[in-house]
Amino acid sequence: MPRMTMIEAIRSAMDVSMEHDDDVVVFGEDVGYFGGVFRSTQGLQQKYGKTRCFDVPINESGIVGAAIGMAAYGLKPCVEIQFADYMYPAYDQLTQEAARLRYRSNGDFTCPVTIRMPTGGGIFGGQTHSQSPEALFTHVCGLQVVVPSNPYDAKGLLIASIENPDPVIFLEPKRLYNGPFDGHHDKPVTSWAAHPLGEVPAEYFTVPLGKAVVRRPGSAVTVLAYGTMVHVAEATAEETGIDAEVIDLRTLLPLDLETIVASVKKTGRCMVVHEATLTSGFGAELAALVQEHCFYHLEAPIVRVAGWDTPYPHAQEWDYFPGPARVGRALREMMEA
């Protein structure tokens, strides 16, 4: 089976989807001729032509608004917002339009649009190249929110997202583009070549939306994570020797509550980790759900390890990013509780 980086897997997903369905179009800033600032769309314009993959004016609301119009016509646009940090001008189109077309028209118009956006920190991106705005989407009814953590899932989930009849926010942890990252920024960078999930079928396949997966089975505590933090959680479990069950949520909305509840009922403890800021972050929703559904099984308070409630700083990158030291400390404290 071929080995791919996450970039290559994402590109392959679009390639397969465009090949498979003439209605799939790909566009965004620098996405056409140049192939994207992260190379995610490299070669697609050459292969499918300028009307299937093209560059757009720098206007995020325009990108999403035009995609919605195309979807109303019958196309399946897969568009890119260069950084999740720059999706805000499109927020109106995403929340009031894309998310509600089906509902407000009683299914007369639908919005099968996929909006890809590189997300997350750990790359010295500072305030506007590091944000994790997923909670701003999970609060919006009508959207689906996906965050892959590896090349295999990235391809399968992206194809499933493009085929999905409703709008999907596809958040790509850019720190994982070229290799897994467990938060040990002082160690040499590793590549996907050595990782089992870097093996990705060249052809069409899907990973279903709304399904979480247990990355590391364990019995002591359940750790709920997604994106980069899946790798941090896995590494921390090994380093601390605490037998954590690490769940990679993959889709935040709709959420695979069943897998979560089954795990927490088994372990009796639950930790949520995410890069996004703490207050009103997606972790709050997870903690509330676990509390509602697993109250009598909980042996300790639910713990959230998250980004601090500050804008994402530059110089203090590793004091901000919830790396293995912070997660490990929280895990140990939790096991003593």
Place this chain on the structure above:
Amino acid sequence: MTDNITGRLSLHVPEPEVRPGGKPDFSNVTIPEAGSVRRPEVDEDPEQMRDLAFSIIRVLNRQGEAVGPWAGSLTNDELMEGLRHMMLLRVFDQRMLMAQRQGKTSFYMQHLGEEAVSCAFRKALVQGDMNFPTYRQAGLLIAGGYPMVDMMNEIYSNDADPLKGRQLPVLYSSKEYGFFTISGNLATQYIQAVGWAMASAIKNDTKIAAGWIGDGATAESDFHAALVFASTYRAPVILNVVNNQWAISTFQGIARGGSGTFAARGLGFGLPSLRVDGNDYLAVHAVAKWAAERARRNIGPTLIEYVTYRVGAHSTSDDPSAYRPKEESEAWPLGDPVIRLKNHLIQVGAWSEERHVQMEAEIRDTVVAAQKEAEKHGTLHSGGRPSMRDMFEGVYAEMPPHLKRQRQQAGV
């Protein structure tokens, strides 16, 4: 320009010429003679027709004659039909306004004075084209033959409401009739219209799109997005700006600023930009047809500013006497679209005052009958209403587990 005498800066905040209690004054509105504005070929270089953004294309003169190069796009029979559509819309408005006052619905927005814009425009499109309207283009539905009873069912949110009670009154939706689902938030549909048109071009289709926006909403960012995208990709779209002088209480100068016209906004994007008498059914149709031909021939997008006046209140929640003179609409120099078309048809011998009165009565009967039919299905607070289950349906194609749980909690 005033000299800065004090050396300190001051903020300029535009004001309308007159406020309540004042004498209406439209002396600043320059109205060219009907027939005086040239009609370029549809493929003329936009650079060569910049003058059209600063004039007003008009066909009907004071005597009700159709004159000039934009005349003749419709037969008398088609004009009779147009008159009927405008009158239908006006009576529909009256009845629904009253229904709101009677508590049969929560809200309504009328078109009084603007009937020609959407009614005449619709006749320049064909089946399969798509409008992206605002909440003040119901003439697109009426002139397109959409069942009036369904419009009322939507307004009443009753058990026959095509939108299952989910939407506010007047935010209609009909794919079949080329009427994109209306949203409460302004301007969003303008760029979506461009995207739809781009899709039609991507698929080498023959269909075109039309975006709609009011004068006030041109200030929204999506107006700019639409013009950039339309210009860049030469999308087959007609970008309509309905300048009815008012955005709720705000006069159009607040949105327009110092620029001469809204049409002039299109010039910076290289779009042919036309300004038309919005109360002249013949002129609106001729210009719309011109723009539709441009789009269909793949020459590119067109921006059209319809100069009209919002005679009624902004909505049933608004009282215009608080911000503009009561008699202002009567002073509006472009008159009333229904009366002007009526006078034209009488002038050409196709119509008479007697027949007009007769048709008015017949139209009232038609609308009242439709209303009775709709009210059989219920009104907002009485009779049949959409089910609570409908509230949970349609958020997604397939109901996700958390919504199923909530629906169960709600007991349905």
